Amino acid sequence: MEETDFLVMRGIRKSFDGTQALKGVDFSARLGEVHAIVGENGAGKSTLMKILAGALRRDAGEILLDGAPVVINSPFAAHRLGIRAVYQEFSLVRHLSITENILLGQMPTRRLKWLVDWKLAHQQAAQKLAEIGFTGLNVRTQVARLSVSQQQMVEIAKAAVTRPRIWILDEPSAVLSQEELKRLFELIQQLKQESALILYISHRLEEVFQVADRITVLKDGELIGTVKPAEADQNQLIKMMVGRDLGELFPKRQPNPGEEALAVKDFSRVGAFDKVSFSLRRGEIVGLFGLVGSGRTQVARCIFGADPFSAGELRLEGKPLRPRSPHDAVRAGIAFLTEDRKRDGLVMSCSIRDNASLATMNQVSRLGVLNVRKRDARVQAKVGELSIHPAQISRLVRQLSGGNQQKVILAKWLLSQARVLILDEPTRGVDVATKLEIYRLISDLADRGVGILLISSELPEILGMSDRALVMREGALAGEFPRAQASEERLLACAAGVVQ
């Protein structure tokens, strides 16, 4: 809009496997400002930033820096233009030292060009860390031994080496404590003084209001608007982000909890979570909320036997359960939809048929020989029921869109007819239409008497779906809220440890 805009992105489009992630976004920002970008999961924030950082290629649109069009076709090209991104997933080489990570690719050498000057290298690295206000770490330490927040600081120091003009901070606060967050904000102010542009992506609106000069809202791949913190409040922002009533998104249901399905008592795993106790009844949806690192996924993995637990007990429909492997848990009637479908949900190189029948092959076989007719009929029925597209069960899962892939995993667990279903981020990375279908499905399952533990980092999802919400913080259960008492503020305050 103004000539002072240093960064202009015009008409940016991007789609993945037929799903439009960005539908022609016009975005601009100036030097010397902190520009926050907010939106629901799947709104397109990360996609937009990854295009700017060269990690993804845009389908259409142009990017101008200082009025001149630029080509950003790789992260390297972005670095050369002074654009650096710090993602949630770090790009550190874990088994190398802090020094090597910070100076990766530009280690100082001695007169002989192939001899590393280690003394100088360590000095430079320590200096870089000090510049961003981070001292008290031995730069010779292996990165793998650092805490997550320390790793993030190393990541930021690494980016600072090239003195970027545009910083992209993707959920930088997710793993930080209050103290560390304060330090991060100081660093951001410092970068701003040096007239850099900081693009700040966060889910946490309070933080955004605290740190940002301007806030841009994205929704479903479109830019909804840009506001100044002084001109809007959090509710307005949420309205812009959601753009609809929660009532439309989540199915109305009359919860009718039955007998106890799963009881967890004093459940502990050293270093992950401690003395977690809760119960789940048949036909009940219990939401489990917590910030990244709160231990919610670990609890689920231990219930499912994917990791061993160190103390406590489990009861499934009144009977004691000690799963030593997922095999035991599946046989007992538990299903677990994992949060990362590519890493541990799907076999990408196999067909829909193989993936959907993976957990239930023994139900359609005799003496190890599959009854393929029966298997295919069962899979085909679920494919129809969940309207998986394309509906050919011989299609490789790799060729499906994210939403359909997620439905294949759901089909796998629906076929197992489990009585307890643990869903870890069931709607991550799926489009809104599929989201609705998944919510409807979860609701139907609960009505049929399945006990559902819904783990999510999306508060609207927890609030809209669950009959009861549990909140975890730093490996412990921090609170329990019946539906009537659960609110976004309360859950978030509880998860962050803020006393209200």
Added chain:
Amino acid sequence: MSMQQAKKPSVLAGAANWLRRFFLGGAAGADGKRRWIDYAFIGAFLLLLLVAATLSDVFFTQRNLSNLLRQIVTNGLISLGMLVVILTGGIDLSVGPIVAFSAIVVSGMIQNQHLPLPVAILIALGVGGLAGGFNGFLIARFKLQPFIVTLATLGAIRGLVYVYSQTPITPADPSFRTIFSTPILGPFTLSILIMLVAFLVMLFFINRTTAGRAIVAIGGNEEAVRLAGINVRRHILLAYIISGLCAALAGILLASRLGIAQPSLGAGFELDAIAACVIGGAILGGGGGSVIGTFGGVVILGLIDNLLNLLNVQSYYQQIFKGLIILFAVLARRKDK
């Protein structure tokens, strides 16, 4: 007359459909799409036949064809076991010495212990299965890298072979040679039939059994399979036992064909087997591979050996040619990953 003609193809189609259903499970054929490279290899196969027919007048004699088939039995069986291991995402470098071990054990049992042939064969198979089981146990139980484990056993088993006998063993009993190498069905000897049946059994195993599907899935994403409640360790163990058994069977048939068991037998066999799997579309590291493709790979490699032998081309050129084919196969399938 006309009715008969109309009926005939439908019976054929029905039989083909039944076979497909029986061995592959899927009504509409194998999963995924065929790529041009699959047709390219069929084309290459036909081209090789054509070249063979024009350049050599002995190629299409029954004697040569029978020879060709008997020669591919060894690599055929080893490749079959190798395929199962590759499907899990592993590799088995120790098949060469297992071939030698079973060959020398079966010969020793007949010649020195005077055991009846079936007993000797069972013992040799047991030895192979045990060796494969040892590999599988280390890999599945301790999550060691298959490459390293089988590299270690490659040396260790070869050492064991020499401990058993430093000199070649020649079974004097003529029936050990004749039983496998007398043509019983056209040019087909028992050894060839055993290999063909092994391929059919494997086709059934991979596509129609729970263990087969689990093995294919493990190569694609081990963690996803574990989290689906499948015992991953047991299936990995099974894959290496199968590989050991296949190599042992190959060793027994090879000893019978050669009439002598050398302790140095089988050096480099693992490479031909890996090559056959890769030409047939297998992806090292898991996530791809087929029994039919592997059969094609075995036949093409055998054909090249046979043809270049008939044309009196030196073996160095054979090696160059084979190397180029493998490189071509991986280049052409690059996008599969």
